[in-house]
Amino acid sequence: MIQAEAKNVNFYYGDFHALKNISMTFEPSTVTALIGPSGCGKSTFLRLFNRMNELIGNTKLEGSVTVDGKDIYARDVQVDEIRKRIGMVFQKPNPFPKSIYENVAYGLRVNGTNKKSVLDEVVENSLKKAALWEEVKDNLRKSAMALSGGQQQRLCIARALAVEPHLLLMDEPASALDPISTSKVEDLIFELKQQYTIIIVTHNLQQAGRISDYTGFFYLGSLIEHDKTQKMFLNPADERTQSYITGRFG
Amino acid sequence: MKRFRRILEKFIEGILLSSSTITSLTVILIILFLFREGLGLFNRSPLEHNFIIAVSKQNPVQDLSSDQLKAIFNQDITNWSKVGGVKDSIILFTINDITNYFSEEELGASLENLPQKLNEFIEANPGALMHVSEKYLPKKFNGHTIHVKNISVGDFLFGKQWYPTSEPIPSFGIWPMIIGTFLVTFGALLIALPLGLATALFLAEVADIRLRNLVKPLVELLAGIPSVVYGFFGLIVIVPLIQGLFKLDVGETVLAGSIVLGIMALPTIVTIAEDALRTTPLSLKEASLALGATRWQTLRKVTIPYAKSGISAAVILGIGRAIGETMAVLMVTGNASNVPHSFLVPARTLPATIAAELGEAPYGGLHFKALFALGIVLFLFTIIINLTVAYIRNREKK
Numbered sequence: 001m002i003q004a005e006a007k008n009v010n011f012y013y014g015d016f017h018a019l020k021n022i023s024m025t026f027e028p029s030t031v032t033a034l035i036g037p038s039g040c041g042k043s044t045f046l047r048l049f050n051r052m053n054e055l056i057g058n059t060k061l062e063g064s065v066t067v068d069g070k071d072i073y074a075r076d077v078q079v080d081e082i083r084k085r086i087g088m089v090f091q092k093p094n095p096f097p098k099s100i101y102e103n104v105a106y107g108l109r110v111n112g113t114n115k116k117s118v119l120d121e122v123v124e125n126s127l128k129k130a131a132l133w134e135e136v137k138d139n140l141r142k143s144a145m146a147l148s149g150g151q152q153q154r155l156c157i158a159r160a161l162a163v164e165p166h167l168l169l170m171d172e173p174a175s176a177l178d179p180i181s182t183s184k185v186e187d188l189i190f191e192l193k194q195q196y197t198i199i200i201v202t203h204n205l206q207q208a209g210r211i212s213d214y215t216g217f218f219y220l221g222s223l224i225e226h227d228k229t230q231k232m233f234l235n236p237a238d239e240r241t242q243s244y245i246t247g248r249f250g
Numbered sequence: 251m252k253r254f255r256r257i258l259e260k261f262i263e264g265i266l267l268s269s270s271t272i273t274s275l276t277v278i279l280i281i282l283f284l285f286r287e288g289l290g291l292f293n294r295s296p297l298e299h300n301f302i303i304a305v306s307k308q309n310p311v312q313d314l315s316s317d318q319l320k321a322i323f324n325q326d327i328t329n330w331s332k333v334g335g336v337k338d339s340i341i342l343f344t345i346n347d348i349t350n351y352f353s354e355e356e357l358g359a360s361l362e363n364l365p366q367k368l369n370e371f372i373e374a375n376p377g378a379l380m381h382v383s384e385k386y387l388p389k390k391f392n393g394h395t396i397h398v399k400n401i402s403v404g405d406f407l408f409g410k411q412w413y414p415t416s417e418p419i420p421s422f423g424i425w426p427m428i429i430g431t432f433l434v435t436f437g438a439l440l441i442a443l444p445l446g447l448a449t450a451l452f453l454a455e456v457a458d459i460r461l462r463n464l465v466k467p468l469v470e471l472l473a474g475i476p477s478v479v480y481g482f483f484g485l486i487v488i489v490p491l492i493q494g495l496f497k498l499d500v501g502e503t504v505l506a507g508s509i510v511l512g513i514m515a516l517p518t519i520v521t522i523a524e525d526a527l528r529t530t531p532l533s534l535k536e537a538s539l540a541l542g543a544t545r546w547q548t549l550r551k552v553t554i555p556y557a558k559s560g561i562s563a564a565v566i567l568g569i570g571r572a573i574g575e576t577m578a579v580l581m582v583t584g585n586a587s588n589v590p591h592s593f594l595v596p597a598r599t600l601p602a603t604i605a606a607e608l609g610e611a612p613y614g615g616l617h618f619k620a621l622f623a624l625g626i627v628l629f630l631f632t633i634i635i636n637l638t639v640a641y642i643r644n645r646e647k648k
């Protein structure tokens with residue numbers, strides 16, 4: 001079974017060919033890490049899955065991207081409907097300047113769910129899943145901006161989980177965090193994989209090794225190798241993967 | 251070489267320091283001047299040119315207010331009992347009436363007998379009220395002068411009459427202009443706010459970069475057009491339009507002023523509101539969109555709340571621009587000095603009054619001082635506006 005798939009994808013920023021003929025599949029309840037040197041196209045690839053690249057003008061996409069068997073770039077697809085089923089966590093924590101509660105409830109509210117009992121329950125569950133509930137349960141009305149960076153990032157994860165996405169996209173979610181917060185987020189990802197399919201961009205190879213089932217190595221816009229994480233790290237097929245993993249470039 | 255550089259730096263430093271000192275001093279001096287002249291209206295007799303009001307010695311009345319005097323001169327009050335005196339009719343006497351009582355021979359060729367005749371007159375007429383120049387009073391005067399109450403700030407702010415040159419007592423009530431200013435400004439905002447904010451939203455969120463780079467400078471260009479040009483446009487296009495549309499006798503109305511001012515306030519509102527909207531971080535908009543919010547939901551729930559204080563600043567600065575504007579309003583509002591009760595009647599505003607009348611007000615006179623007092627009121631309005639903006643901006647930083 002396949003949760004998400006990119007097929008012969010080429011992506012251009014203007015004339016710049018950022019993704020070169022990439023095909024990749026993601027199975028349900030797995031974590032796939034995307035690694036590679038800076039500028040190789042990991043973020044661009046990740047953002048294809050919730051059509052975030054469309055916010056930038058003058059881009060072009062070739063090939064197909066499907067989620068749950070559905071072409072998300074098909075003409076009859078409403079982009080906001082797609083995004084409701086796909087959560088995203090960004091590199092820098094970006095909570096709204098609202099209360100903790102309203103941050104988590106946001107996705108439901110824009111969906112038209114305003115019933116307090118429903119919201120209360122979802123907010124609590126999401127914060128629990130994001131391992132933040134114990135720390136904030138008495139201060140749900142406090143501004144999210146008053147939380148620490150690590151707490152903010154877990155709040156952003158809770159916010160993404162609240163709409164019950166099928167697919168969770170994470171772009172270096174721990175890169176702005178201290179080691180303790182990082183390990184909390186990592187534990188969290190490990191937990192979440194039971195229910196969600198996760199694609200995570202990371203620069204931290206140990207992290208990729210710890211949390212992912214599969215790893216894809218990107219280089220200069222191409223997917224060089226994609227395999228089980230263990231295989232990738234112990235016995236990569238391509239020598240560029242080997243050099244990257246052993247720290248010889250990047 | 252090094253020495254020379256150090257001297258040069260000291261020199262430049264000195265120039266910068268003295269420039270800023272001069273600038274600050276100038277501003278302070280202007281404000282001081284404004285207040286000195288303007289407040290001068292309130293601590294002197296409302297009678298001009300050393301004129302005084304005098305009555306007979308027996309008359310118990312000691313002081314009168316401007317309003318009472320006006321009523322007496324208009325013959326609305328004809329008996330002393332109405333103003334705290336005995337029951338006796340008031341005999342009005344101004345210097346022009348002198349020939350009705352005395353022949354030219356009696357007065358003398360160069361009026362040398364005038365003081366004495368005044369004495370005789372007041373003795374003969376215990377009910378007289380004299381309005382004469384102080385210099386004609388005899389040394390041993392048989393009457394006493396009436397203390398005319400100073401113009402009070404309350405009379406000035408809330409008085410409904412503005413007859414700055416009327417004799418013998420001018421009226422300086424600016425209530426009609428305060429209301430006129432507020433009505434014109436309010437109308438202008440009613441027009442400029444929706445239009446300006448919609449344009450700002452369009453430019454910040456909808457228009458693609460090329461269109462924006464075309465429209466924004468165009469809007470900013472509007473701010474550079476001299477206000478007479480707007481006034482001229484208003485006079486030629488808007489005034490006749492309003493006159494025809496509402497079948498009015500005159501098209502110069504509050505509404506015409508509001509429309510012209512509204513157009514003039516647009517660039518301020520558009521520019522500042524658009525800048526504010528663009529300060530909303532992309533990461534927040536992305537977060538919202540990634541949660542499945544539509545573009546409009548994102549605008550309403552994230553972008554606008556984030557830019558709220560900037561937008562408020564835009565609104566208030568727009569008001570500031572409108573409230574202080576002179577020329578264009580002067581040209582299209584008709585300058586009637588009664589309290590406007592609708593948008594379709596003529597009115598006048600504070601700045602327009604200053605602009606229209608300062609040229610003909612004699613330097614140092616009451617009228618002149620009254621116009622400066624108008625300036626103070628306007629100054630206070632704009633200060634309040636600017637402080638509000640500063641407050642909002644400050645709060646945003648925290």
Ligand SMILES: Nc1ncnc2c1ncn2[C@@H]1O[C@H](COP(=O)(O)OP(=O)(O)OP(=O)(O)O)[C@@H](O)[C@H]1O
Nearest residue numbers: 013016018036037038039040041042043044045056
């Ligand atoms: N908005 C854009 N316009 C033009 N080019 C872009 C844009 N965003 C990214 N690129 C280019 O596309 C390439 C891939 O960028 P991308 O952000 O996907 O890299 P990345 O692998 O995520 O890098 P990093 O590890 O530094 O985040 C880079 O060469 C980058 O310069």
Ligand SMILES: [Mg+2]
Nearest residue numbers: 042043044171
């Ligand atoms: Mg990236």
